[in-house]
Amino acid sequence: MPSSTSRRTVIKTGAVFLALGVTSCTGVPAPSPSSPSTSTPSAGDGPSAAFTFGTASQPLGLDPALSSDVESYRITRQILEGLVGVDQTTGKPTPLLATEWTESDEGRSYTFKLRSGVIFHDGTPFNADAVCANFNRWFAFPAALRQQAPGSSFKGVFKAHSDEASLSIFKSCTAVSADTVRIDLTQRFTAFLQALTLPAFAMASPAALAAGTADVLNQVRGGQPLSAFATNPVGTGPFSLGTWDDASVTLVSNKDYWGERGQIATINFLTYDHPQTRLQALLDGKIDGFDAVTVGNFDQLVKRGMQIVQRDPFSVMYVGINQEVPVLQDVKVRQAIEMAIDKDTLIRKFFIDNTAQASQFVPPKISGFNNEAPSLGHDPAKAKTYLEESGYNGEELKFYYPLNATRPYLPTPEKVYAEISRQLTAVGLNIKPVPVDWSDGYLQKVQSPGDHALHLLGWNGAYADADNFVGPLFGEKNGEFGYQDPQVFSKINRARSMPQGQERDEQYHTINVQIAASVPAVPIAFPISALALSDRVANYPASPVLNEVFTKVQLKP
Structure with missing residues (x-):
């Protein structure tokens, strides 16, 4: 094991998030969408870099409502967004597709103001009807589908689906207007806003869900039953799916993205299913970083002077x-x-x-x-x-x-x-x-x-x-x-x-x-989990909850 002295060189992140994340409260209006962090770059500032990341396995599926493994979520976080985001420093819920919210009826009702002018990758508009289409889809998941896809998160959060509606915390979704939606609950749920930050509750294009028969798992990929939608997800995020083959997933920057697009135009997720092969790929310059550093990797990375970023335990x-x-x-x-x-x-x-x-x-x-x-x-x-x-x-x-x-x-x-x-x-x-x-x-x-x-x-x-x-x-x-x-x-x-x-x-x-x-x-x-990065990376948005969106990766000039 490396000595404690060598460990002091490791970049440590996430402590503030964990210390403060539990103070997040429901019912507090979020900052307005005029925040500088959400400004859209001018056309000439578009991303141009390629970034290659080594993953430990292929994603099990790219429909986050049904696949909740780490590698699936790592990719779908780039493609689909939820109503609520996570502040990287404080852990509090922040605006994402919703710009503000209010709580009423003693915590049993939340009204969200939606970001205007947002479109899905397929060109269809994001609005209150789209939000309700997603919530109603999750609520209505039939028992047979849930058995096929144990990665579904809705029941774990909201207790039950529509076939046991009396047991569910979710009650209804109402499109009040095109840019206002109300979610009603059957009882107070203290962590409701935090729960909405789960990738499982990201917004998918209703048109793409229908076209991809998202609730019919009639395809098989890597032994996993999937829908057509799960092989070609459509969201509002900063990246869209380029290709997905047996060894890699490629994402491309969304030119119509409503927020900052960052420096990266193309992300290549390459699968290396053994720790040593991931390490060697980084040392050979084939990848810019990888997750899940092992004890054996750690020694070798320290000896080579490579960047290691640790996450606080979560x-x-x-x-x-x-x-x-x-x-x-x-x-x-x-x-x-x-x-x-x-x-x-x-x-x-x-x-x-x-x-x-x-x-x-x-x-x-x-x-x-x-x-x-x-x-x-x-x-x-x-x-x-x-x-x-x-x-x-x-x-x-x-x-x-x-x-x-x-x-x-x-x-x-x-x-x-x-x-x-x-x-x-x-x-x-x-x-x-x-x-x-x-x-x-x-x-x-x-x-x-x-x-x-x-x-x-x-x-x-x-x-x-x-x-x-x-x-x-x-x-x-x-x-x-x-x-x-x-x-x-x-x-x-x-x-x-x-x-x-x-x-x-x-x-x-x-x-x-x-x-x-x-x-x-x-x-x-x-x-403790850790990532290894090449010298090309100036900053990586490490997050204890793995909320790591690659628009925030900063590369050295």
């Missing part, structure tokens, strides 16, 4: 436990699994320095983090005793882990799996490895009902609120964990409607304790 890596597997319904078996895992060794071997051990799923700088969340600790002897006292009789436990994948929360999954498997086997668990290539539907396999007893995964937060962590993971029974605790479900639902403050924080403290006590999964680490 993700949690965990071992998932599926209680639909009968033997894992015994809490003592789940507790034995937790006690068998040596988190310190895993972090020391496989994660970047300053990665913190996790005993809960809410990161430390988020309001609602519980400093006293219980942890059973690493105790192999006690784990063996618990197994002997439980109903476990050597049953085979299928342990799924991804191949050819590097994520900000999981830099080297094969190595992490091997170490955890060794630790679990040492206490008497019968582990069967089930490696699945990331591009062969790994996410769908472990997030859907099935025979996965254990699996490796993580969650990268998208906005600064505890609900963004515990809600999607443990707010209801799902195919990933088979976890069923109506009391926790009810507390999570109540907390999301409580105003910011001590009472809400205490509710999340209680939720964290209850989740920890029942061990539906074992949180391992709050990883």
Whole structure:
């Protein structure tokens, strides 16, 4: 591992965002669209540079409403925009396609003033009808589509779709006028504005959605069922899709973009599915940067004097436990699994320095983090005793882990799996490895009902609120964990409607304790993630929530 001295050369970003992001409030009018940051450059100032970025895998799909993996979102953030953006410094909601908003009816209604003169890439106008077409589409997603696309985020945020309308937080969308839209909710949702910053709620052209039969997944790409729209998305963003083949995605600058277009005319996302090949591509000058620096990369990058940009921790890596597997319904078996895992060794071997051990799923700088969340600790002897006292009789436990994948929360999954498997086997668990290539539907396999007893995964937060962590993971029974605790479900639902403050924080403290006590999964680490950049890059807009739009990349002359 590099020494602490060498680490001081690393550019650190994101701390202010995390410290202040949770202070974002609903109902505060946003700055007016006359802000200098939103001025459109003159025709002669158009971008001309090419920028090449190394990614760890191909996107699973380019419809952000249905594909929520890191690499899909990285690309769709450039193409589609939402009503609300994220301030890179404070983390507060900022104007994007909406220029201002007001809250009414005790937090159950929001009225948005829309930016005028914006058009989608296909030339159709962005207006209130387009906003409602998108919201109504997400609300109406049928159950069959949701099963095909477990990356859908609407239910995790709004609790239910139109087939269970009485359970949904979303009520309706009304086009008040061409440039004014009202979203009505069934209950107060404290993090509503922050949730709208998710790429999943970006605006797509209604005409393109219809032409691309966006809700019919009748195509297959890299083993993923996709719609025609998901292979050719149309938004209002600063870039549009050029080409997408088996090894790369090319985006081109949108000449009609309403905001600043930056310096980059063409972005090439090239896939390198192994950390060493990404590193070598950067050293050879084939790419200008890559994400998900591993411990091994870090040493070599420091020795070569390359730029490294670290993000503050805003993700949690965990071992998932599926209680639909009968033997894992015994809490003592789940507790034995937790006690068998040596988190310190895993972090020391496989994660970047300053990665913190996790005993809960809410990161430390988020309001609602519980400093006293219980942890059973690493105790192999006690784990063996618990197994002997439980109903476990050597049953085979299928342990799924991804191949050819590097994520900000999981830099080297094969190595992490091997170490955890060794630790679990040492206490008497019968582990069967089930490696699945990331591009062969790994996410769908472990997030859907099935025979996965254990699996490796993580969650990268998208906005600064505890609900963004515990809600999607443990707010209801799902195919990933088979976890069923109506009391926790009810507390999570109540907390999301409580105003910011001590009472809400205490509710999340209680939720964290209850989740920890029942061990539906074992949180391992709050990883530090990092990017590597060539000397050509003067500034990169690193963001803990990965809100990294390439118009803000600054290149040296």
